Amino acid sequence: xxxxxxxxxxxxxxxxxxxxxxxxxxxxxxxxxxxxxxxxxxxxxxxxxxxxxxxxxxxxxxxxxxxxxxxxxxxxxxxxxxxxxxxxxxxxxxxxxxxxxxxxxxxxxxxxxxxxxxxxxxxxxxxxxxxxxxxxxxxxxxxxxxxxxxxxxxxxxxxxxxxxxxxxxxxxxxxxxxxxxxxxxxxxxxxxxxxxxxxxxxxxxxxxxxxxxxxxxxxxxxxxxxxxxxxxxxxxxxxxxxxxxxxxxxxxxxxxxxxxxxxxxxxxxxxxxxxxxxxxxxxxxxxxxxxxxxxxxxxxxxxxxxxxxxxxxxxxxxxxxxxxxxxxxxxxxxxxxxxxxxxxxxxxxxxxxxxxxxxxxxxxxxxxxxxxxxxxxxxxxxxxxxxxxxxxxxxxxxxxxxxxxxxxxxxxxxxxxxxxxxxxxxxxxxxxxxxxxxxxxxxxxxxxxxxxxxxxxxxxxxxxxx
Numbered sequence: 001x002x003x004x005x006x007x008x009x010x011x012x013x014x015x016x017x018x019x020x021x022x023x024x025x026x027x028x029x030x031x032x033x034x035x036x037x038x039x040x041x042x043x044x045x046x047x048x049x050x051x052x053x054x055x056x057x058x059x060x061x062x063x064x065x066x067x068x069x070x071x072x073x074x075x076x077x078x079x080x081x082x083x084x085x086x087x088x089x090x091x092x093x094x095x096x097x098x099x100x101x102x103x104x105x106x107x108x109x110x111x112x113x114x115x116x117x118x119x120x121x122x123x124x125x126x127x128x129x130x131x132x133x134x135x136x137x138x139x140x141x142x143x144x145x146x147x148x149x150x151x152x153x154x155x156x157x158x159x160x161x162x163x164x165x166x167x168x169x170x171x172x173x174x175x176x177x178x179x180x181x182x183x184x185x186x187x188x189x190x191x192x193x194x195x196x197x198x199x200x201x202x203x204x205x206x207x208x209x210x211x212x213x214x215x216x217x218x219x220x221x222x223x224x225x226x227x228x229x230x231x232x233x234x235x236x237x238x239x240x241x242x243x244x245x246x247x248x249x250x251x252x253x254x255x256x257x258x259x260x261x262x263x264x265x266x267x268x269x270x271x272x273x274x275x276x277x278x279x280x281x282x283x284x285x286x287x288x289x290x291x292x293x294x295x296x297x298x299x300x301x302x303x304x305x306x307x308x309x310x311x312x313x314x315x316x317x318x319x320x321x322x323x324x325x326x327x328x329x330x331x332x333x334x335x336x337x338x339x340x341x342x343x344x345x346x347x348x349x350x351x352x353x354x355x356x357x358x359x360x361x362x363x364x365x366x367x368x369x370x371x372x373x374x375x376x377x378x379x380x381x382x383x384x385x386x387x388x389x390x391x392x393x394x395x396x397x398x399x400x401x402x403x404x405x406x407x408x409x410x411x412x413x414x415x416x417x418x419x420x421x422x423x424x425x426x427x428x429x430x431x432x433x434x435x436x437x438x439x440x441x442x443x444x445x446x447x448x449x450x451x452x453x454x455x456x457x458x459x460x461x462x463x464x465x466x
Contacts, residue, residue: 029095029111030062036100039107043070043091044232045115046126047078048439049317050370052236054110055091068092068116079442080115081124081435089115089122097229103195104240112229123430124438126372130228132430133376137270137383142277144379147221147267147359148231151367152238153213153255154185154247163255165213166247172212173331181208185215191241192217192234201230210332211259221267224375231264231371251367253316254323258331261324262367264315266375268382269359270300279357289395291345292357301343301352301360302392303385304378308341308351308364308406309418310425313443314377315365319450322411324366338364339408342401343392349399351408364408373429380428412447416440 033041043065044054053072057065064070074082074089082089097112115125122128137144154166165171170181182189189206196203202220209216219234221227235251242249254261270277278297280287287293293301304311316325327335336348343352343360353361365374384390396402409415419425419440426436 027095028063029066029093029098030059032095032098033059033062033109036098036109037102037107038100038109040105040109041065041093042108042110043093043113044110044236045089045091045113046232046370046372047080048124048126048370048373048442049079050126050232050235050368051078052232053077065091065093065111066095068119070113072115074115074117074122079439081122081438087117089117089125092116092121097226099199099229099233101195101233101237103191103198104237110233110236112232123432124435126370126376127225127228129429129435130225130372130376133379133428134224136431137379140383140386141272143271144224144375145221145269145271146224146227146375148227148371149216149218149263149265149267150231150234150238151209151214151216151251151262151264153211153250153252153262154188154215154242155213155250155255156247166242167213170208170212174210174333175208175212175214176210176332178208182206188242188245188247189215189217192238195237195241196234209260210334210336211256211261211330214260214262224379228371228375253318253321253366253368254327257323260330260332260334260336261327263336263363264365264367264369264371264374266362266365266378267359268300268362268375268378270296270382276358278359291354291395293354295389296386297360298392299385299388299390300382301354301385302390303382303388304352304362305341305343305392305406306385306390307381307422307425309409309415310422311377311381312364312409313412313415313419313425313440314373315362315369316409316415317370317373317412317443318366318368319412319447321366321368322409322415325364325408326410336363337366340401341406341408342396344395344397344400347396347398350396350401354395377425377428381425384424412443416444416447 039059041057042054043057046052068090070091071088074080075084091113093111093113099110101108114128115122155163156166167184175181193203193206196219205218238249280294325337338351342350344350346355351364427433429435
């Protein structure tokens with residue numbers, strides 16, 4: 001729940017230790033690994049749910065990985081558009097994503113990969129989907145920069161299967177920013193901060209969030225692909241370092257009924273080279289709404305709002321997501337989760353918050369969102385608004401929304417139905433509506449799988465009701 005302004009200077013894209021693009025052809029993955037005393041590589045990609053998939057590759061085989069000799073059974077990997085009879089997914093490493101993680105294991109590094117099939121990027125792979133969305137943006141002479149706020153809970157699983165906060169003293173109904181809660185988790189928080197800073201991410205704040213057991217650790221924004229890679233890497237780092245301390249780091253949107261849920265907020269901006277495109281130009285009539293934004297920025301907002309119901313299938317992609325967005329209150333008194341597609345100024349009740357003229361904050365995503373798919377679909381929606389010069393109308397006031405604003409979906413099934421009715425977002429995955437249909441069918445099946453389970457609530461409510 002950061003309120004820190006976007007840094008004035010953009011950090012260089014990519015991760016610490018990356019090979020400069022001008023040298024990419026002459027420097028091999030093995031060269032980079034050995035320069036960082038790396039002995040093993042986690043060749044990593046994610047499926048559509050965001051699950052990290054990897055093979056542990058010794059540096060001696062880095063040349064085989066780089067040459068495209070590392071195959072995965074795609075159907076076994078997860079939701080990624082393959083059947084058991086299909087050929088291998090080949091992991092093609094992106095050298096600019098090289099991420100040494102000696103704080104996890106000495107001599108270990110992560111390398112993010114683009115899955116290929118038959119020598120071509122696999123269009124169902126989330127990282128490929130984002131790259132395709134960014135290519136379309138580049139065709140318009142624009143680039144996207146993105147910041148991400150990664151919230152999470154630190155919990156322990158009890159013998160009876162219930163969850164409790166890892167810090168048993170963290171039990172206040174309103175613990176946000178509590179200095180004592182941060183201090184008790186000092187070793188964990190500082191280890192994550194040190195890890196991010198060792199990678200050049202620029203960690204600038206670590207805080208206790210609104211729910212007992214909930215934290216957020218912020219890092220500088222970068223180009224869209226780099227930020228998505230960093231979210232995936234950070235989730236992995238958080239999981240492993242928490243496990244080493246006997247805790248579980250969870251990004252589940254709503255692990256506790258009575259507490260605030262977990263968000264994944266994105267700060268989005270468009271650029272043309274070194275020129276920021278969201279601030280209103282001096283001496284223009286762009287900013288008639290008073291938020292300091294250009295007409296392009298307002299149209300980008302208009303596109304996101306116009307496609308908001310369908311976007312939620314990617315921003316809030318699980319059954320549990322809608323326990324968070326459907327909540328009316330929490331122990332702290334607020335949910336921090338929008339229920340309508342509205343926008344306004346520095347107001348966290350809206351789907352889109354405009355904290356300053358450089359960026360917009362998309363607040364309807366939650367911790368289960370796949371960062372590649374969430375960013376790709378949001379950019380597609382915003383670009384559609386730019387191409388159509390959509391007018392989002394006047395901003396809503398504090399805590400208000402316009403009567404005609406889209407209601408956000410009430411359940412995952414509602415989000416799937418909205419996605420199926422939205423041809424722009426349905427085709428936003430590598431430009432192929434069949435991929436959108438594949439995803440929506442899988443999410444409908446996920447919803448029905450949950451719906452078919454008899455819950456404790458049903459037993460309590462219906463067992464003797466008649």
